Amino acid sequence: MSEATEFRAEVAAWLADNCPAGARGPGQIPNGSTKITLEPDVAQWLAAMVEKGWTAPTWPKEYGGGGLSAGQAKILFEEMGEIGARSPLMGMGTSMIGPTLLEYGTEEQKQQHLPKIARGEFQWCQGYSEPNAGSDLAALKTRAIDNGDHYLITGQKIWTSGAATADWMFILVRTDPDAPKHEGISFMMLPMDQAGVTTKPIRLISGSSPFCETFLDDAVAQKSDLVGELNKGWTVGKRLLQFERSGIGGLTGGARAANPGATLVRIAKQYIGEEQGKIADPAMRRTILDMNMQRAAFQYTAQRANEENKSGIPGAATSIFKLVGAGLQRDGADLKREIMGFRGLGAHEEVGFNADELKATEEFLHLRTTTIYGGSNEIQSNIIAKRVLGLPE
Secondary structure: HHHHHHHHHHHHHHHHHOOOOHOOOOOOOOOEEEEEEEOOOHHHHHHHHHHHHHOOOOOOHHHHHOOOHHHHHHHHHHHHHHOOOOOOOOOHHHHHHHHHHHHOOHHHHHHHHHHHHHOOOOOOOOOEOOOEEOOHHOOOOOOOEEOOOEEEEEEEEEEOOOOOOOOOOEEEEEOOOOOOOOOOOOEEEEEEEOOOOEEEEEOOOOOOOOEEEEEEEEEEEEEHHOOOOEHHHHHHHHHEEEEEHHHHOOOOOOOOOOOHHHHHHHHHHHHOOEEEOOOOOOHHOOOOHHHHHHHHHHHHHHHHHHHHHOOOOOOOHHHHHHHHHHHHHHHHHHHHHHHHHHHOOOOOOHHHHHHHHHHHHEEEEHHHHHHOOOOOOHHHHHHHHHOOOOOOO
């Protein structure tokens, strides 16, 4: 028996014994927020995975991770998918600020923040975009003033996902207003629960309010929470965006509690009908087959890219995966809604729409945001043209 086969068997047995029924299939996934109460099975699942270090399986054990290789982590995610186990912890802590601190943080910052992130003790949010600095992020004007042992931050951020329930923010601020546009920017961390921070949720067309406006009025960030060099935060901030785009694009792996391809087939049989075990409409069979082949090709290409990336550090090519992955998510939601016909436009349970139909509507509306956040499709196309293909300005 190979080491991989033996590890897979051990993982499968452990998951069978330790993943509660209430942590399988669709449902609540922790993001670390101290302001959100977890369901009992979800809390039990998180605690079990924290003990194994598998909330951040490839992080070093000294920082709360599992110390697994990329191959072992892939096996873990695959076995979780086999039993429909939800991710024990998701959010910007494990996917964005954590990897950034591993690369740019001081040893003190790593010891202070990474174990807490891996244990799901805090939720993080991102302070990047501003009302007049979105696609042109380097135009940001939020200021951080040196005030002895800390900085005082004043300005406004927008589209700060999860800010209403977050405990910490990582933020780009201008620390030298006289420097050239992409210089004089610093990357800092600050706690959200302080008098200088105010959040206002923004309601989306999907009905949820994950985005917020965040107002900073002499908010305090300690000197020890400056990441990287003063006035050199643009480099750190760009690297974090690459980690974010890796996650959106599917490069970082991760457990998937549901198989989207199988879901499309199931829904098509239910709403269109089936003949001899097949979807009744040949044209729709072909459409779903094409979608599932694109998804599979994307998944295997992402897997190959991960295996070929010896450094483990994402580069400009992450924009390709972000662009294609976001499009596949959006198109998959469009197809699901199309299969359901008018039933895929349900908005209210009380008027007779079932859970699948309500979810299809929510996905149809929400997944359009994947083509915007983390850098819009247009921004990704520009990055691909300039930094991947080397085309002239």
